[in-house]
Each structure stands twice: as structure tokens, then as C-alpha cells.
Amino acid sequence: MTSNARNVAIVGAGPVGSLMAVYCANRGWNVHIYESRPDMRLPENKAKIQNRSINLALSVRGLTALKGTGLALDELIMKSGLPMRGRMLHIGREGNLVSQNYGVHGECINSVDRAKLNEDLITAAEALSNVKITFDHALKRADLDKGTLELQNKITKEIVKAEADLIIGCDGAYSSVRNSLMRHVRMDFGQEYIPHGYCELSIPAKVGADGQPEFAMDPEHLHIWPRHKFMMIALPNPDKSFTVTLFMPFVNFEMIHNEGDLLNFFDEYFTDAVTLMGKDLLVKEYFKNPKGSLVMIRANPYHYKDRCIILGDAAHSMVPFYGQGMNCGFEDVRILDSLFSEFNVKPTKQGDADKSLELALQAYTDRRAKDLKAICELALNNYIEMRHDVTSPVYIMRRSIESWLHLLVPAKVIPLYTMVSFSNRPYSEAYIRHKSQGFWLGVVGATVGLGTAVGMAVAGWRNRRHLKDTSDLLKAAFLTAAQSVQKLVQ
Amino acid sequence: MTSNARNVAIVGAGPVGSLMAVYCANRGWNVHIYESRPDMRLPENKAKIQNRSINLALSVRGLTALKGTGLALDELIMKSGLPMRGRMLHIGREGNLVSQNYGVHGECINSVDRAKLNEDLITAAEALSNVKITFDHALKRADLDKGTLELQNKITKEIVKAEADLIIGCDGAYSSVRNSLMRHVRMDFGQEYIPHGYCELSIPAKVGADGQPEFAMDPEHLHIWPRHKFMMIALPNPDKSFTVTLFMPFVNFEMIHNEGDLLNFFDEYFTDAVTLMGKDLLVKEYFKNPKGSLVMIRANPYHYKDRCIILGDAAHSMVPFYGQGMNCGFEDVRILDSLFSEFNVKPTKQGDADKSLELALQAYTDRRAKDLKAICELALNNYIEMRHDVTSPVYIMRRSIESWLHLLVPAKVIPLYTMVSFSNRPYSEAYIRHKSQGFWLGVVGATVGLGTAVGMAVAGWRNRRHLKDTSDLLKAAFLTAAQSVQKLVQ
Structure with a gap:
């Protein structure tokens, strides 16, 4: 760590927090990431961590921000990414297939495993000499004027204090940094749940002619079963399975009480999928897996003076239907970094109130708000497009x-x-x-x-x-x- | 306290919480109110408590709910209420007076002192044998499924546990009960600040011909200085003074740096008021008193099963321009109570999940939402009416x-x-x-x-x-x- 460099605390070692750490480290800043969960890379922790579901679809904005680190992180992540060049619609009971390309020049979005991507980014950040990561520490509160953080060690339960010149909140939809920020600024804030929830299922790999696992459906597509009021989607995984997500109103989930209800429902609407999933696995996964809710969060401003800023889901949680949540969070990082350059923010802290840093954060709030509003709206609209309009x-x-x-x-x-x-x-x-x-x-x-x-x-x-x-x-x-x-x- | 009666915890001993306590006690329930501030009635605490400013304007809805207790609380409160039959507009620099009646039959709204009203209601609640009030205890969190509350004693700092069959959150715009409720239900929630703030000032009583204090302006009116982009209002107090509130955009407050700026501003826009306030008092109060912000809060649902409900500002903080904040909070209490009757909620707890109570709380959320939305919107619109349209x-x-x-x-x-x-x-x-x-x-x-x-x-x-x-x-x-x-x- 450089002794006179700016000290940055990043709360949250998710994809956005890890990427932000790399960008800050590139500027010569001392970065300390605090993550409330255990280190997800350790085998003993895998089972403990309830990972966010819904596969990620990495596209140009995310790739641009990964590339912008200068560490070829885009190439690293794409090693395990599976390109999807279009939607494959499964129409009607029989599941008649119709392909709709995403781009007119064959452009693809990429199915990536969220956990794998996150682990790769944590490792990339940790490899930098001026980045330190502390796991199992949850932010309780931050005094943004003093630049102090109070964290609870989740194992020993003791309260630990920390200091930082700049606190960056990348701690997701239910952000603690945002809660502290709300005590310092008059924040306009909204959270809204859509009446639909989701449940994760899967289509396993099938055994090919050579005994090797094979994809049960075309892997170069994001599969959609558009059923107007609800839908199911499937994204390919490197192990040749598909992660399937059923989105529908909670009231419909609540109407499925037992195995019979479930199989009747799937037979009526997803006949072709049932065959691919297998009834036993479908029943097991449906009743085991949680029915997740989908929340939209908006906030404004995103920053406080030269002391704090929130990025990613902490600032703008959106519904997942445009595949832009993480891409947008990565773009947040890239744009904030470009503003550090534009306002000539120095590697070392400039006095008690750093004017250039404050101007950069203010410019972020001023310029980014309309884009975040737009993508949150587009993501919501796209649900209707995916489940209904496409047909x-x-x-x-x-x-x-x-x-x-x-x-x-x-x-x-x-x-x-x-x-x-x-x-x-x-x-x-x-x-x-x-x-x-x-x-x-x-x-x-x-x-x-x-x-x-x-x-x-x-x-x-x-x-x-x-x-x-x-x-x-x-x-x-x-x-x-x-x-x-x-x-x-x- | 009745041993087998329902146990209700009310968080917040403000006007709404105290009134709710009386209504619950009337039903034979055991009520325990927890208030984070010290007992405001004790002389030694008066200085410690930062009271909410902006006088209250009690009107029919508030009075109806007070009367509904059967304890003639409406009469008690009205003893120190001052009826205002209309607006008195102070037009232009000279402050030419124009009166606009509120009602066509001479109906009045009533200027009441917030602290006095609150104290009277606390005393009324405390007088009931099945109501207990604990001051200096702040809710930290509540487990609504278990019906447990964790409170911090603000004096000893120790954590105290409590239990309740039903938890009612009357703890204002920044409600802790609402925070706990949000962890149990998918709550749509929004908070928005208007770009205007307020500062409280005063017009002292003048000395009358007989040496007794006299009102410096007509006390039967709510006085308004409508200045289009901003406004000042004044409400009469029993001691013959007026509480004055200046509402204007924060950017305008920020342009007043010193005594000279302030007096220039008042001379230009509120010439007649400066004379009545006295320059010294104006300068002293303006720079001493905080510049408050105005927040609008909306939430939905308001309840969780048969376990919890939020009322008043905790559920629907509105801007103060229709004088309906407290009236609406009192109406919340009256309507909730009427639903307890409609759904035949028993005085004693009915098993672990009390269906009739749950139905009553559900009906409250279902029926009350559109009214709360309407009044919040009306309150915001009325700011433009008061500061601009009236002329x-x-x-x-x-x-x-x-x-x-x-x-x-x-x-x-x-x-x-x-x-x-x-x-x-x-x-x-x-x-x-x-x-x-x-x-x-x-x-x-x-x-x-x-x-x-x-x-x-x-x-x-x-x-x-x-x-x-x-x-x-x-x-x-x-x-x-x-x-x-x-x-x-x-």
C-alpha cells in the first residue's frame, strides 16, 4: 500500500465492487474492500453462500468496462462465456421453435456464470498490491463526514472500526451504504416490487452418441417460452446444462400446491420443456428452490460531497429482463472512472475537502441519472416484450x-x-x-x-x-x- | 392490565400513537407505548426535545377521531385551539390585506400548539388503567413473526426486549417499525424531498392599550404572504403571538449569507411583516433556527399478517400545505378502529394467527391506500395554490x-x-x-x-x-x- 495515497473503502465484493477496486487501484489509491459474506472462492463456503440466481448476460457495456482495466479482464471472463446470438422462442404447447437474432450483424450476448465471474474478479482485484479484501464484515453504519465505518465481524460478532477518504457502496439493492447516505443527503428514493416472482429450475445435459454430455437444446440461443402472462427462459452453461427461470405472478405460484398441480401446469404450458427437464428433477427443484421477488430501486443523488458514492444495484436495482443489471453496474464504474480523469482527481488526498473529487462525484449524479432511469424503464418494458410481444x-x-x-x-x-x-x-x-x-x-x-x-x-x-x-x-x-x-x- | 387481553405495542407517543393507544385501550387491550424521546411533559425535558415545528391546523377529520374516543378529547384539545375562518392574504410589498373564507358557512380550521396537543393526548392515554408508556426507549428492530421488539434504553444504552401480539408503528416519517415491516413484506416504498425548505420565525404579541398582550394581526385567519416562487405563513397562538413559517427553495435560503442579505430580502418581499416581527428578532430567529426539509413518503402495504401495521407519517408523510398531516393520521386511527369492529376483532388474542385481525389489517391496506395517495397529492398541489394561485x-x-x-x-x-x-x-x-x-x-x-x-x-x-x-x-x-x-x- 502507498502510504500517502487516497484511502478508499469499497463496501461489497460483488462484480461491481470488485471491478471498482481494480479501477481505483489502477489510479494508485489504497483500496480496502469489505464484504459481509465469506470468501465465496473457498470450497467450504460454497454451500453457505446463497448465490443470486438468474444467469448473467454479458454484453458490450460490461465487456467495455472489463477491458478498460487494462488487465484483459474481458478476455478472462469470456473464456467461460457462451455466446447467444438470438432468442429461441418455444411457441405453443408443442414448443415449435422460432429463432430471432439479437443483432443484424450476428452480434451475441454472452451467458456467464455469476459465481465464476465474481470469483474471477475478486481474484483479479486481490492480485493488485494496493487492494485488500476483508470478508465476513458487514457495514453497520458509516459517518460520512468523519469518514468512519462501523463494521460487524460476522464470525466473532465484534464491532470493528475503519476509516476511509472515500466510501463506495457496491452493496446491492438493500445497501447499507445507501442507508448511511440517506442520513446525510435529502435522497429521493423508491423501491417497487413487481407482482411477479421467479423460480430457478434446470435442464440437465443429455448423454450424446459418444457418451459425452451434450446440450439438450441449441446452446447459441437464449430460450424463451413466452406465455403472455408469464414466461420461462433458459440460458446455457459450460457444463452443457441450462439454467431455467420461470417468471410469473406470485398468485400463480401460490396456486401450485403439490406435485400434481405442478405437472398439470407444466404439461399444459411447457410440454417440450418437461421432457427435457425430467419430471423428477422438475418436481424436486420447483419445491426446493425459493420463489424470489423482483425489486426496482431508484435513488438520487448517488453521492455525498467528496465522501461517498453508490454504484450498481445499490443505486439502481432493475428487473432482469434486459440482461443489463450487471452491464449497467460495470458501466457505472467505467463512467465514474472517466469522470475522475475529466476532473483531474489526484492519486493522493487533497486536503480535508477534495474539490476535484467532489466535482467528479457531483458530475456523476448529474449526468448518470437520466441513463439509469431509462434502463430501469426499458428493463421493465422488456418483460412484456419477452413474455408476450415476441409472438x-x-x-x-x-x-x-x-x-x-x-x-x-x-x-x-x-x-x-x-x-x-x-x-x-x-x-x-x-x-x-x-x-x-x-x-x-x-x-x-x-x-x-x-x-x-x-x-x-x-x-x-x-x-x-x-x-x-x-x-x-x-x-x-x-x-x-x-x-x-x-x-x-x- | 387484563391478563388474557391482547397485548399491543405502539411505537411512538406522538399525537397518532397516543390516540391509537386510547382507541386500543377502549377495546380492552393491554397497550404499551414505547417512545424514543424523554417525557415531553416534564419541565426538565422541554429544552432537550427538538419539537416538530409548523403549527397544526386541526379540522373535522381530526376532531371526529378525537371525539370517537368517547372521552371528549375533541373538547379538551379545542380548549386551547384558535379558530381560523379563512386565509388572510398579504398582497404585494405593502401587504394589502385580502380575506378568503375557508368555508361558505363560516367553518373554521383550528390553530393548535403541537406540543400542547401531544402532551394532552399522552396524559389522556396514560390515565387509562390498561395503557403503559415507556419513554427514552428507541426501537432497534422487531421480529414480526415472533412478535418481539428490541429496544434501546437511550439513557443506559442497554438493549431491552419486549413482546406484543400486535405492533403498531406510529413513529413518524423515519419509522423503525416500517424498516422492520420492509423485511417481512414486499413493500412498495418511496421518499421524495421537495426542493423547498422551511424556517420558523415569529411575530410577538404587541402591548395593547390596557397594557395586556394583543395579537399584532387578525387572529381569526391563517395569514399568507404568497410570493409565487415562495411564501410565508403565520398561525395564531394562545399567547397572542404568531408562529411564522417561511417556505422557499433551498437555493434561495443559501443566497442569504448575512444580516444585510436577510433584511434586504424581507424588505423587498415582506415589508409589513418585518415591522411586526421586529428586525432584531427576525435576524436572531432566522440564523438560529434550522432550515427544515419537506419529505413525502409513501408505502404499501401498511401491514403484515395479524402482527403489524403502520399509521400516520410512518405510512404517508406529506408536505404540510393542506394542514391535513395530523388530521389524516387521526383518521387512520378512527378507520382502523372501525375495521376492528367490522371484522369483529375480539379483545382477547385468538390463537397464534388471529384471522379476524388479519382481515381487518388487510382491509385497512386495501381500502385506505387510494385515500392516502389522494391527500399526499392534494397537499403537494396546495403549495402552488397557497403561494401562487390565491392571487x-x-x-x-x-x-x-x-x-x-x-x-x-x-x-x-x-x-x-x-x-x-x-x-x-x-x-x-x-x-x-x-x-x-x-x-x-x-x-x-x-x-x-x-x-x-x-x-x-x-x-x-x-x-x-x-x-x-x-x-x-x-x-x-x-x-x-x-x-x-x-x-x-x-
């Missing part, structure tokens, strides 16, 4: 027009999913742009509709024999419409 | 038409203020009705406008000499309009 003809038409326009005029029309998952464009900008693109899509839709109608009439009147089906006509109408739009927007 | 001609016209229609067709048109302050009609119903009355007011406004215009034209053309001013004409137009509306709505 609607209008949605599919809009989506295909949008993708196709993106290929024609890539600078003018960009699908929302591409902006959110495959770019670092600010979330709020992506959201605004998505809304304004609605206009062009309307123009195209109208032109296509009109062209088709006229074409059909003409075909019916003069050329019945030459146009047996309408597909050629439709293609022609599409092309005409696209050309006119291309002229309009260029 | 606008359109507002004054609408208000006078509404009052006047209320006299004509009292069952059909009721001014919002009357419904909120002078009735026990559910807040949400009052709000909805107020919105729908907009239609009739539009009809009348249009008729009046049309009638006036036609009348003016006719007068100008034929009868110029006989109608020197338009007042007769206006009256005629009003009458015509009202008659037509009367026909329409009856």
Missing part, C-alpha cells in the same frame, strides 16, 4: 422492418436492442432515439401497406396468373417503401 | 363561482377545501369529485362569459345610459347561468 405479428413485422432499415441506413435507424446491448451509447439517448424512430417505421409501414394493397388490386385485375402468391409483390412493395425512406432520411 | 383572478373567479354554487346546490357542487377540511368524506372521493365538478364550473363559466358579452353588447347599443357600470349586468348573467345549471344538475 405478435405486428411486433415481428416492426422488428424485421427495423433490422432491415438498419442494414440499409445504419446511421439513421438502429434497433433498440442493438443500441442497448451492442453499443456504449447512453441508455437515455438510445431510448429517445428508439421513440423517434417510430416515425420512420410508421412511414415505411404505411408505404408497405399501401403498396401491397395497390399491388394486390392490380394483380387481381390484370395479372392473376403471373402472381400465384403474393410474396413477390410483398418484396416489391418493401423495396419501393425502403427506397423512398432512404431518399427521405439521407 | 390569480381566474382562481378567485372559479373559487367564488364554486362557493356560490355550493350554496345553491349544496349536494351537487362542494368546494374541494370544504370536502377535505370540513367533512369526513374519503379523500379520494373528494379528489375525484373535485375533478368532475370542473365540468359544471366550465358550463357556468361559459354561460357567465357568454351572458356578459351579449349583455355588454346590448348595453352598449341600446341602453348605454342606464347601465353605467357592468355590475348589474354581471349579477344578472351570474343568476341566469346559475339557474340553468340548477336545472341541469337537479
Whole structure:
């Protein structure tokens, strides 16, 4: 540790806290991470730790922030990541498969194991000489003006005191740092639960022809069973199994009392999945695993003077439906770090009130709020898209027009999913742009509709024999419409 | 105490907690109130206790709940209440006075001293044989399933345990009971600060002709200095002084650095008030008194099984601009009590899970939410009304038409203020009705406008000499309009 360097306390050694530690250490700061849970890397602790479920989908924002450490952490994490190039919809009782690509150029999001990613990041942070990690210590309270922390050793139960020039809260949705922050600033704060919960299940690997384990479904997709009021999803794991998550209203969970109820329900809605899961495993996992709740948390401001800031779920817990929770948390880290540079924050502490650090934290609150609001809203909207819209003809038409326009005029029309998952464009900008693109899509839709109608009439009147089906006509109408739009927007 | 009676722990001996204790005691329950502050009635504690400022305006809802105890608590409190029959606007620099009555039948709201009211209610509760109060004990946490409370003795610092069948949280905006409740239920929760703060000042009594203290302004009004972006108000006290509260954006408070800034500001906006306050007292109080913040808090649900419920500010802290905070808290108590009757909750505990109590608490959450949402919104809207709208001609016209229609067709048109302050009609119903009355007011406004215009034209053309001013004409137009509306709505 450097003796005159800035002392930073990071509360929480989750993915966001560990990454923040690496960024701070890169700046020459002394970093001490406090984590309330035991060290998850030790075999004896694995069983004790109740890991967060729902697989992570790592995409561009997360990868950019990992890469920004200069330690090739993106490559490290991607070693065990499984690329998913689209959604695989399981339609109807029979589970008819329909693939919808995520990107128009084959871009992928990546299924990663949350525990593995977290362990890798803890190890990467700990490897740095100016990072220290103390496990089994839970923050009780922090006096942000004095820069003191009171922590409880979870094993001995004794209270330990610590000091820091800057306290960074990466301690999740039920953040203790945020609670302390609320005593120092007039914080606008909200928490809302959606009426839906989730339950984790699994589809095991099957035994292949060569006796080796094999994926039971296409591993290059995020599988979705969209059932309108509820849905089930599955993400691939390196051991060839799938982690399955059933999302539905709590009232529906409460209607399943016993094995019979469960199997009836699955037979009716997820026939193909039951076969892949196996009834015994399904029953065992469904009744063993907790029914988790989904909370949205918003806060503002995120900081107090030059003393404290909250990042990740502590500041903006969102529902998991855009796969952006961790990506957004990692982006928090990257953006905060870029503000440290922009405001020329020094490696050593500058007097009792560090103006440049305060300005950087203030700028973070000022600039980041609208993006965090946007992604929380997008994540919620995406639940309806995933469980319902994906099967609607209008949605599919809009989506295909949008993708196709993106290929024609890539600078003018960009699908929302591409902006959110495959770019670092600010979330709020992506959201605004998505809304304004609605206009062009309307123009195209109208032109296509009109062209088709006229074409059909003409075909019916003069050329019945030459146009047996309408597909050629439709293609022609599409092309005409696209050309006119291309002229309009260029 | 009755040995087999239900044991209720009430956290907080504020006005709502004390009143709830009386209601529970009336049901034959054993009540134990825990209050974190010292006994405010003891002279040695008066200085220690930082009392909540902003005078209280007791109106019908509060009085109804006080009366409902059967102990004539309404009469007790009203002994030191000062009726205010309207607003007195101090317009412009000179403070020209304009009175606006609150009710069309001379109804009054009542200025009461918060500390005095609280003390009276504590004494009333304590006088009952089945109520016990423990001061200086702060709730740390509650296990609602076990029905246990952990409290800290604020003097000895030791942790004390307690038990209760039902825990009622009346512990204000930063409620500890609510924090425990949040660990047991998926609570939607929000807290938002408005960008305005407040500072308490005073106008002392003046010496009358007979040497006795006298009010420096009309004591039968709530005085308002509406200054559009900010405002000052004053409420009378029994000692003939006025408690004055300046509400304005924090940024404006921050622009007043010294005596010169303060006096310039007051001279510009509150010329008449400066004379009444006296410059020395103004300067002393302004710089001594804290600049308080104003928070809005919403929660849902309010209860957990048959174990816990939160009332008053703990459940719905609102901004003070409708004078309904305490009235609404008292109404919470009355309504909860009426649900105990409706669901036939017994004086003794019925087994480990008391179904009728659970149903009563559930009904409270289900039925009360929309009313609490409505009053919080109304309170916020009323700030704009008080600081700005009250001086606008359109507002004054609408208000006078509404009052006047209320006299004509009292069952059909009721001014919002009357419904909120002078009735026990559910807040949400009052709000909805107020919105729908907009239609009739539009009809009348249009008729009046049309009638006036036609009348003016006719007068100008034929009868110029006989109608020197338009007042007769206006009256005629009003009458015509009202008659037509009367026909329409009856």
C-alpha cells in the first residue's frame, strides 16, 4: 500500500465492487474492500453462500468496462462465456421453435456464470498490491463526514472500526451504504416490487452418441417460452446444462400446491420443456428452490460531497429482463472512472475537502441519472416484450422492418436492442432515439401497406396468373417503401 | 392490565400513537407505548426535545377521531385551539390585506400548539388503567413473526426486549417499525424531498392599550404572504403571538449569507411583516433556527399478517400545505378502529394467527391506500395554490363561482377545501369529485362569459345610459347561468 495515497473503502465484493477496486487501484489509491459474506472462492463456503440466481448476460457495456482495466479482464471472463446470438422462442404447447437474432450483424450476448465471474474478479482485484479484501464484515453504519465505518465481524460478532477518504457502496439493492447516505443527503428514493416472482429450475445435459454430455437444446440461443402472462427462459452453461427461470405472478405460484398441480401446469404450458427437464428433477427443484421477488430501486443523488458514492444495484436495482443489471453496474464504474480523469482527481488526498473529487462525484449524479432511469424503464418494458410481444405479428413485422432499415441506413435507424446491448451509447439517448424512430417505421409501414394493397388490386385485375402468391409483390412493395425512406432520411 | 387481553405495542407517543393507544385501550387491550424521546411533559425535558415545528391546523377529520374516543378529547384539545375562518392574504410589498373564507358557512380550521396537543393526548392515554408508556426507549428492530421488539434504553444504552401480539408503528416519517415491516413484506416504498425548505420565525404579541398582550394581526385567519416562487405563513397562538413559517427553495435560503442579505430580502418581499416581527428578532430567529426539509413518503402495504401495521407519517408523510398531516393520521386511527369492529376483532388474542385481525389489517391496506395517495397529492398541489394561485383572478373567479354554487346546490357542487377540511368524506372521493365538478364550473363559466358579452353588447347599443357600470349586468348573467345549471344538475 502507498502510504500517502487516497484511502478508499469499497463496501461489497460483488462484480461491481470488485471491478471498482481494480479501477481505483489502477489510479494508485489504497483500496480496502469489505464484504459481509465469506470468501465465496473457498470450497467450504460454497454451500453457505446463497448465490443470486438468474444467469448473467454479458454484453458490450460490461465487456467495455472489463477491458478498460487494462488487465484483459474481458478476455478472462469470456473464456467461460457462451455466446447467444438470438432468442429461441418455444411457441405453443408443442414448443415449435422460432429463432430471432439479437443483432443484424450476428452480434451475441454472452451467458456467464455469476459465481465464476465474481470469483474471477475478486481474484483479479486481490492480485493488485494496493487492494485488500476483508470478508465476513458487514457495514453497520458509516459517518460520512468523519469518514468512519462501523463494521460487524460476522464470525466473532465484534464491532470493528475503519476509516476511509472515500466510501463506495457496491452493496446491492438493500445497501447499507445507501442507508448511511440517506442520513446525510435529502435522497429521493423508491423501491417497487413487481407482482411477479421467479423460480430457478434446470435442464440437465443429455448423454450424446459418444457418451459425452451434450446440450439438450441449441446452446447459441437464449430460450424463451413466452406465455403472455408469464414466461420461462433458459440460458446455457459450460457444463452443457441450462439454467431455467420461470417468471410469473406470485398468485400463480401460490396456486401450485403439490406435485400434481405442478405437472398439470407444466404439461399444459411447457410440454417440450418437461421432457427435457425430467419430471423428477422438475418436481424436486420447483419445491426446493425459493420463489424470489423482483425489486426496482431508484435513488438520487448517488453521492455525498467528496465522501461517498453508490454504484450498481445499490443505486439502481432493475428487473432482469434486459440482461443489463450487471452491464449497467460495470458501466457505472467505467463512467465514474472517466469522470475522475475529466476532473483531474489526484492519486493522493487533497486536503480535508477534495474539490476535484467532489466535482467528479457531483458530475456523476448529474449526468448518470437520466441513463439509469431509462434502463430501469426499458428493463421493465422488456418483460412484456419477452413474455408476450415476441409472438405478435405486428411486433415481428416492426422488428424485421427495423433490422432491415438498419442494414440499409445504419446511421439513421438502429434497433433498440442493438443500441442497448451492442453499443456504449447512453441508455437515455438510445431510448429517445428508439421513440423517434417510430416515425420512420410508421412511414415505411404505411408505404408497405399501401403498396401491397395497390399491388394486390392490380394483380387481381390484370395479372392473376403471373402472381400465384403474393410474396413477390410483398418484396416489391418493401423495396419501393425502403427506397423512398432512404431518399427521405439521407 | 387484563391478563388474557391482547397485548399491543405502539411505537411512538406522538399525537397518532397516543390516540391509537386510547382507541386500543377502549377495546380492552393491554397497550404499551414505547417512545424514543424523554417525557415531553416534564419541565426538565422541554429544552432537550427538538419539537416538530409548523403549527397544526386541526379540522373535522381530526376532531371526529378525537371525539370517537368517547372521552371528549375533541373538547379538551379545542380548549386551547384558535379558530381560523379563512386565509388572510398579504398582497404585494405593502401587504394589502385580502380575506378568503375557508368555508361558505363560516367553518373554521383550528390553530393548535403541537406540543400542547401531544402532551394532552399522552396524559389522556396514560390515565387509562390498561395503557403503559415507556419513554427514552428507541426501537432497534422487531421480529414480526415472533412478535418481539428490541429496544434501546437511550439513557443506559442497554438493549431491552419486549413482546406484543400486535405492533403498531406510529413513529413518524423515519419509522423503525416500517424498516422492520420492509423485511417481512414486499413493500412498495418511496421518499421524495421537495426542493423547498422551511424556517420558523415569529411575530410577538404587541402591548395593547390596557397594557395586556394583543395579537399584532387578525387572529381569526391563517395569514399568507404568497410570493409565487415562495411564501410565508403565520398561525395564531394562545399567547397572542404568531408562529411564522417561511417556505422557499433551498437555493434561495443559501443566497442569504448575512444580516444585510436577510433584511434586504424581507424588505423587498415582506415589508409589513418585518415591522411586526421586529428586525432584531427576525435576524436572531432566522440564523438560529434550522432550515427544515419537506419529505413525502409513501408505502404499501401498511401491514403484515395479524402482527403489524403502520399509521400516520410512518405510512404517508406529506408536505404540510393542506394542514391535513395530523388530521389524516387521526383518521387512520378512527378507520382502523372501525375495521376492528367490522371484522369483529375480539379483545382477547385468538390463537397464534388471529384471522379476524388479519382481515381487518388487510382491509385497512386495501381500502385506505387510494385515500392516502389522494391527500399526499392534494397537499403537494396546495403549495402552488397557497403561494401562487390565491392571487390569480381566474382562481378567485372559479373559487367564488364554486362557493356560490355550493350554496345553491349544496349536494351537487362542494368546494374541494370544504370536502377535505370540513367533512369526513374519503379523500379520494373528494379528489375525484373535485375533478368532475370542473365540468359544471366550465358550463357556468361559459354561460357567465357568454351572458356578459351579449349583455355588454346590448348595453352598449341600446341602453348605454342606464347601465353605467357592468355590475348589474354581471349579477344578472351570474343568476341566469346559475339557474340553468340548477336545472341541469337537479
